[in-house]
Amino acid sequence: MITGFLALYIFVLAAFTGYEIISRVPVILHTPLMSGSNFVHGIVLVGAMVALGHAETPAEIAIGVIAVLLSAGNVAGGYVVTERMLEMFKASRPAASKDQAR
Amino acid sequence: MITGFLALYIFVLAAFTGYEIISRVPVILHTPLMSGSNFVHGIVLVGAMVALGHAETPAEIAIGVIAVLLSAGNVAGGYVVTERMLEMFKASRPAASKDQAR
Amino acid sequence: MTLPSYLSTVVDAVYFVAAVLFIWGLKRMSSPRTARRGIIWAGLGMAAAIVVTFFLPGMHNLGWMIAAIVVGVGLSWWVGRRVPMTAMPQMVALFNGMGGGAAAAIGAVELIRFNAALQLAMNLSAARPETAFATSGHLGSVELILAFVGALIGAISFTGSLIAFAKLQGWMDRRFVFPLQRWVNLAIFAAAIACGALALTAGLEHHAFAWGLLVAFFALSLAFGIAMTLPIGGADMPVVISMYNALTGLAVAFEGFVLQNEAMIIAGMVVGAAGTLLTQLMAKAMNRSLGNVLFGNFGAAGAGEAQEISGALKPIDANDAAVMMAYAERVAIVPGYGMAVAQAQHKIWEFARLLIERGVKVKFAIHPVAGRMPGHMNVLLAEAGVPYDLIEDMDDINPEFPNIDVALVIGANDVVNPVARTDKNSPIYGMPILDVAHAKNVIVIKRGRGKGFAGIENALFYADNTRMLYGDGQAAAGELVAGLKTLDI
């Protein structure tokens, strides 16, 4: 069970971590960053599955299905789009071979 | 109660946070950083107080007193030394007045 | 350990690894060299987290679940693979909205279950609702509050993002403005909060809340997302999307708390913080406050008369421009929104490559808010194959402009407008710009006298060392390429 203060600790630490990590992302990657963080909150799919998995009445099931559908869309779309964008970023040939050498 | 996984989450998030934050400290402040982080783990005093506060046998009390004594030294010394060092860092006059204007 | 408890330990472990991989993946975004690997790892973590969730003890409705996942993933994957790079902003809006909607729907399911359990328990032991509550409801008071707040935020993010999507997609071009709009919006928001608070109080006092209140709460929240986004201009959407991204993150974190799922809490909060930071950066680079964007009276402010800009527009033809650059030593290419509209990035890179083959030193100079999304230009250039080491940030290239022989501006306007430095009355006064005006020669590709996003005149176009190359971006770049090629014959 996550109780009040523990949750607060996790909230705050995660926020610190997110803020610090993101502030290092260069402007050149801001669009992929936006869709990448979009992908990360796609973890909501896991929650949607749990909600649907425990749903009993038809109303609960219907809303649960909507939740799963939407979040599945979020996670897949976020991933594909981010990966497609990042795939395109390439260094010029000499620099690239140097990178590989590392 | 902090159980296994929650503790892991907190451990990992705190480590990420510490790493990210510290990697932004400029070399110029590395000595105060060392003594400052030294001060921060002085929070062990709180734990020492709890240990002593619940100690019952003479052996427990004796070791508890040692814990409190040592950690009180850690926290006070760490603070004084860090604060003294940081107090000395000053910008030159014009820059300083600009700082105040902010 | 019994089987189910053993399973849920495995599930928890996978969630933990997934959360670490998300953070790790975002951390690797600090360099284009490592970013792709990072997202792939994060994707593996996500896939693992999804798969193990099926094995959680006591999961029902697996048929529905699998069907919904297959449909949702399939559709998004298909769209995401196919959509052109220029449509990225609206795609992010769409996927983000879906996440917000999912968070709101989770909140709805949990609240419905809570209420149903409470009602049942009260029917059984009407005399002492407290005891009934204690034995039936599975949400504590903190969880109940966060379920409501998360649902509110998620619902706003859901409809708001969809409107943003529609506007960017061009399905809904006008800003809908009417008198007293802000007050109407405020009223909707207040009504949503009121319904939620009433239901919540009932829940906290261990009375079941009326279903009507719950329905009204969700309906009003969804309506507020629409109402809030309608009056905002299409071009402001990226800032709004980034904000909704942060909101979805928060909603996910809150619903994660309701479900006691640490991975959701952490991923949601990280995104919440990231989105907040990105929103701030974007608003700052546009020289506006978030409030100004949201309650946008943009352009209407202008505290005084703008300075007159004098001089004439001096056209140049593509061949002359090509020759000028062919014999230059250093050329800086400055793309803007017009390059995205014209999809000119491929032609421009072809042109740049020809110049580089001739020995010209070519750099791309990118303003942080060129285009309609932060980093927009970088993605387009990357798509065309421009290596990222030819791309320079504003801060790096600005001191170099005096040494640059020709600055080729293609479809950029506001981000190179010197008025931002000189005219205190201009709405973009104070916004950092690319100092293109300091280059020895400037060539500007645009279709005509069209204004930029800020809708103001650009003093650069009238400067002595500026020549205008009129035409659609792609066509003009094509002519430049042709011009260069004739040189070699």
Place this chain on the structure above:
Amino acid sequence: MTLPSYLSTVVDAVYFVAAVLFIWGLKRMSSPRTARRGIIWAGLGMAAAIVVTFFLPGMHNLGWMIAAIVVGVGLSWWVGRRVPMTAMPQMVALFNGMGGGAAAAIGAVELIRFNAALQLAMNLSAARPETAFATSGHLGSVELILAFVGALIGAISFTGSLIAFAKLQGWMDRRFVFPLQRWVNLAIFAAAIACGALALTAGLEHHAFAWGLLVAFFALSLAFGIAMTLPIGGADMPVVISMYNALTGLAVAFEGFVLQNEAMIIAGMVVGAAGTLLTQLMAKAMNRSLGNVLFGNFGAAGAGEAQEISGALKPIDANDAAVMMAYAERVAIVPGYGMAVAQAQHKIWEFARLLIERGVKVKFAIHPVAGRMPGHMNVLLAEAGVPYDLIEDMDDINPEFPNIDVALVIGANDVVNPVARTDKNSPIYGMPILDVAHAKNVIVIKRGRGKGFAGIENALFYADNTRMLYGDGQAAAGELVAGLKTLDI
């Protein structure tokens, strides 16, 4: 809520705020401008956390507690206020050791209590130790393991830091080395682990462990800290201290888990990560691995003959040196360990101020590991009153050396040794250095032919454009000041 539970919520809230303030305070260390406020806020958080701990329900031994706190705080405060800046490294070692010792002592108290409770319970219901355990022991298996690990780490950090303190303080100057030392150390460590593991296994199986094992575990852990630190040279101590700092952080985090105290967990882990990073940075800037520092055969390695350095040392007298700098346009002052030894920072700053008054552009160029502690020089210069905007990092100043008329090296040796760039056989080959040799003229203040920390010849001193100004750092700086003053008469 009853009174005690209400109180412990308040205590938890204060701990939470304190933890956030610690992180916040460390974050503000990213700039000298904000650092001091940060540490003050962190200090307030700490004070609040300590005060509220007295009000936790069921605290005993308050008299002892207050006495110990008053004595501990009083002594440290008094020493910390009085100690000279040059003694900072040993102070950090001392205070760090105390923290490690405290963590180990907490582990000891908790283990003793656990064992006593277990024994009692077993005496009462000898037939079924499992049930007895469940009702008596307050430590779960994870807690028990971490109590041992934390105690081990804390004890090592305790005695190790004290040895480091003694060495830096000059109380124990020699490296104690004897044949097979590494094997003896390894044996001590293995024995400590073995005792701990035996006791732990007994505890995990719900048998009380023998007191002798526990005593031996602690004694061996303490001994290992000593044995491990004895063979390391005094000058390597800063790296070792930074490592022990990280270890103390970890120990605190683990004991925090045992006590279920989130603030300790977080603060400890943050310090653990910070110390690890700092240790890495330091080792990297010294061009060595941590293993090389710890199992130090430093200097003994040298894969081949060092290159011969040819040329003569060309002395200069203080007056000539002063004149040279008085009429220079740009002067860079490069301090090193010798400045700390000579306590010359005040005189040097007096000299620099006189130069600045004459219109000379003066900068201080600081190598990351100049001195005997990272940032050592910066603290000394700050003490003397040098504003931090006159201080330049290695990376910033290196490209500027060709434009510098006079580089004044005071007590620096290894950090300006060009051999690090040129001689593959040198033990410092590959270490980043200050490119002092590129300055137009170099003046080096040192007492004689003494070598630096790495114990190797310095090619810079023999270069054509280098002049040696022999003397103790403080005296030489005084002569330079005097030389400048006579110019004005």
